[in-house]
Amino acid sequence: MKRLELRNVRAYYRLLIGNREADVRAVDGVNLEIRKGEILGLVGESGCGKSTLAKVMLMNINPPLFFKGGTIILYTRSGNSLEISKLNREKLKKDVWGKHVAIIPQEAMSALMPTLKIKRIAYDVLRSHNPDISLDETVSLLTKRLKELGLPDYVVDRYPFELSGGMAQRTVIAISTLLNPEILVVDEPTSALDVSTQKLVIKTLWSLAAKGIIDSMVFITHDISVVRQIADRIAVMYAGKIVEVAPTEDIIFDPQHPYTRGLIDSIISLEPEVRKRGLRYIPGQPPNLINPPQGCRFVDRCPFAKDICRKKEPPLIKINNDRLVACWLHVKG
Ligand SMILES: Nc1ncnc2c1ncn2[C@@H]1O[C@H](COP(=O)(O)OP(=O)(O)OP(=O)(O)O)[C@@H](O)[C@H]1O
Ligand code: SF4
């Protein structure tokens, strides 16, 4: 069962170069579904469009980013479906954000207002959805949520700078999920943290799902070794497109897209099966997203490129039960 479905979704940044307009095609024809009850990892190199896609999943789109086209459908717990790509900002804010889909942006921790206590920050968040809520009600909701996530209740009376990095990140997680959204999108939640704190944050995220506070999660990172600890499936993004989606273990041990293979081979892994293949890196750079190649976007870095790869874009196709790959090597005939 689906929770969120993206069909041929495109979102571009409009730039002015000299006196000419140019579009950065950061999300360019993405097809993806987030299933009920799953944790979906989204991985890819820096600049491939992960954070842009995260914002687009909620339709939280601000200039210079604009929605170029496609369809995004939300399937709620109560069984309704809502085409959120058709809703305006006011409606999204009132009916969707926080309640059904919440995001913890990449810059979330640094965005915590340093002059406000945690309870005030939570109060402002809740009031934006329900103007009638009181500070007392907020404190009681937040205290309960902090407890559920294993955080001490004194946090409510602290300023953000009085919390450690890991505690601040876990507090952001608690605040963002106060309204029990079906879907939580977390963008690089562990990147700025040391390994032991990363583990705590992952545990917190995992307990959100285990306790049924949220239903599905999109976990974004450039670090496959982190995402494999938590994700059920992994979607691999390259230059604005999804190139492979599969269950986590299949991505790690049996990657099918040449880019995924390069990505897996380039991580230092503790897994002997992966390590055996040796440490490599992917030579070359991702394409310029203002003027990407017309065929496969990986063509200039791919050791298996054929003629057709330069001419035509490979479709994202099902190669067996639960695997999708966009590569001409997998298209029969
Ligand atoms: N405000 C902006 N204006 C113009 N281009 C932008 C803007 N923000 C991002 N981009 C471009 O859009 C593309 C995708 O950026 P995005 O931040 O989504 O990548 P990312 O995969 O999240 O990278 P990272 O791993 O570094 O966080 C990049 O080419 C980036 O340069
Ligand atoms: S479509 Fe062609 S260039 Fe692209 S990844 Fe597959 S083989 Fe390589």
Ligand SMILES: [Mg+2]
């Ligand atoms: Mg990012």
